[in-house]
Amino acid sequence: MVERAGAARDQQGPNDGMDQESGAPLFDSREIDSAGRCQTGGKSSAERSTKAFWVFGEWEAPMSVDKRDVMFKSGETFAAGWFFVPQQARSGERLPAVAMAHGFGAVKEMYLEPFARRFAAAGIAVPVFDYRGFGASGGEPRQRVIARDQMDDYHNALTWLSLQPEVDPNRLGVWGSSFSGAHVIQVTAHDPRVKAVVSQVGPMDLEQITRGLAGPEQFAALQQMVIQERIRYATEGGERYVPSAGRPGEGFALQADEDSYNFGTQAKATVAPTWRNEATMSSLAAILQHAAGRFIDLVSPRPLLMILARGDAIIPPASIRAAFARAGEPKRLLEIEGGHYTVYTGSGADMAAQAATEWFTEHLVNAKAVAA
DSSP, X not given: OEEEEOOSSSOOOTTTTBOTTTOOBSOOEEEEOTTSOEESXXXXXTXXXXXXXXXXXXXXXXXXXXXXXXXXXXXXXXXXXXXXXXXXXXXXXOEEEEEEEOSTTOOTTTTOHHHHHHHHHTTOBEEEEOOTTSTTOOOSSTTOOOHHHHHHHHHHHHHHHHTOTTEEEEEEEEEEETHHHHHHHHHHHHOTTEEEEEEESOOSOHHHHHHHHHOHHHHHHHHHHHHHHHHHHHHHOSOOEEOSEEOTTSSOOSEESHHHHHHHHHHHXXXXXXXXXXXXXXXXXXXXXXXXXXXXXXXXXXXXXXXEETTOSSSOHHHHHHHHHHSOSSEEEEEESSOGGGGTSHHHHHHHHHHHHHHHIIIIITSOOOOO
């Protein structure tokens, strides 16, 4: 099934969902008084409180959600994150759960909490974690983007979830966006514990996409950069750092486009001060090798929701449509107006989150629960 949804504006930049004067995010946690009025401030994230959450421009119904700081073992270190647990868990009911992580070089603070809270309001437990080497997680070297390791972090998050007393281990899902929108396809293909998956604006074959966008001459230059970095590492050791995102024409960056640069720098200035605009040069080889879409036929019969942005200049919509066509049922494709980052704030994010919530509700929440 393919659906097309129109956003309030055809193109939304990284400032959508922000106050245009202060740059502050328009979504935030708020306390609701007895008269239903919004009160700023509130309790610490470790405390349980009845809240409504400003999500993408719409009020959500008050919902008691426990937000915990958690860690789980991954590789030789740990991944750190938040764990959102709905109020139903207090009665001893075991809940479905969905593991979430961000895209290329991003950290969990970059607009993922509103998605997690919406899922939690639907009765889903949600860990939102940073990959090893990023954000609050452990691991060295820092800022190295290795898809294999990040997918392993997802597998380890599922293991951790399966051991939590609040969670039904037979109703687990995964959600990913951009770079992780590819991760979750391959994770689902190889991990039978996943019972539902949502992939939004994910690159299905980065070598193919990069060849198409860069052209043969520039792609050959990128391959030579990979070779030169391997030689440098063999002779000198250590990591060389380059910008993760940069403006076109201002030197080499792993993401050399205005939208990615604006998205990252705006997030750093507002909601994600720990975000670092750098990545190891060794990341380039791993990026070009990531082709999770080649495994999409192995996802079925697990339900698959894919979301694309019709004006996406970073991940060509045609590449997502082609991968979706190869996937088995049950599946759904949602097309949203706007560019790559429209799925994180504003009405585009609202539509993406609503579709994902409905998908997980249908295929996880409404599935038969395992007795506690």
